[in-house]
Amino acid sequence: MTTLTHRGRRAEAGRNLDKKPDSEKDAPADRDLNDDDPGDFKDIHLTLMEEVLLLGLKDKEGYTSFWNDCISSGLRGGILIELALRGRIHLEPLSIRKKRLLERKVLLKSDAPTGDVLLDETLRHIKATESAETVQTWIELLTGETWNPFKLQYQLRNVRERIAKALVEKGILTTEKQNFLLFDMTTHPVSNATEKQRLVKKLQESMLERWVNDPHRMERRTLALLVLAHSSDVLENVFASLADDKYNVAMNRTKDLLDMDPEVEAAKARGAEMIWAVLAAFNKS
Template identity: 30%
Template structure:
């Protein structure tokens, strides 16, 4: 499964089938997961800094290989990004997020991991929720995340990226019960940051992932600040 699918499973309440992250934030976080996947696949990387120096978290990202990966979600994102000039990650979140949530939920429903349930809220307003149907896939994801948090480091880049996105979203303590990994809430948050900052990630990849994480964080924080000050 894609990192974005793993993230979707974790961000959907297993019983209620509702999201643990509000709608204005889901798009950037899920799109960030897709950008992360493209970085780890070697399709997207940051432009080199001046004089060949290591690119920073605000470096523009560029497609270095536009060959299809064979996944409709990734290939659609690759086409959208490839049609643009090198751009900072924050400028890519919107185009990549288009129709993404619907596609991810549809795929997970088709695979049997979640189900679609029709409900009525306040007697009049219909909504569709997506409780867990087959816990096998999510259990595997949770086991990887829990193992990384207990040890403060992930066994692979995909898990490290998943923990980083959960940390950036602020939902890590909602997704993972701190007690289940033997940590207090503050310790869990710190462990998430440690996993995300793991220096075993190669320099260029780490810079690109830092760009994505910074863009997702900005996309989440700015609406909150604006709403709070209005």
């Protein structure tokens, strides 16, 4: 698992966070009509996976750190949370036999298309499985980390590149070719710094000015993004531009949040069980 205390990359990440956002207006996203908390879904036009990748990208270079081996599984966790927040999947109900989050299976709630290629591909996989799988198993299957050759079909391929292309289509990234001595690589530098700044500012404020000291009072998408940024080892990029005192406060509050018992918090959380289940899966890995 990642650590919340490494600060070696602060200077590098901080160079990309100088501009202030001049707009925080987004387009609406798909939402579950049965959800009674529309505040979590208003003004959204990026998926959780797109936000995580955007946080992990080096702005000018256009690629994630070569040393980051967590982001692939983090993005798959984001897909599961996004589908749950959109009302497409949910965890099986609590029972006497299966009480723990990581024992409960992921069930299909609706196979209605979301309009996002990765989300819809994952929906088809979940629908096609003969027996339901747990959150942890689905993260492994979607990442391709399985020894069962019959389940390799569930692997999502080229996820980072596909998410980057979606961000290019939305005008947030651009596409370039870079030469790395022995090979050429397609990169996606940030072309819309305002959008990334809006995202960074939102997370910084959630841990500072708008800190509520209770995850159940946080917007679920904000809570989910903090969990995924931590699991994908990109959380350092969020707080790197802060002054030392604020950096320490934000990191300590985030650590306290992520150190909470997912089992206990999920029992309190209406509609956010999948977020805590994903955190539990990464805590165990």
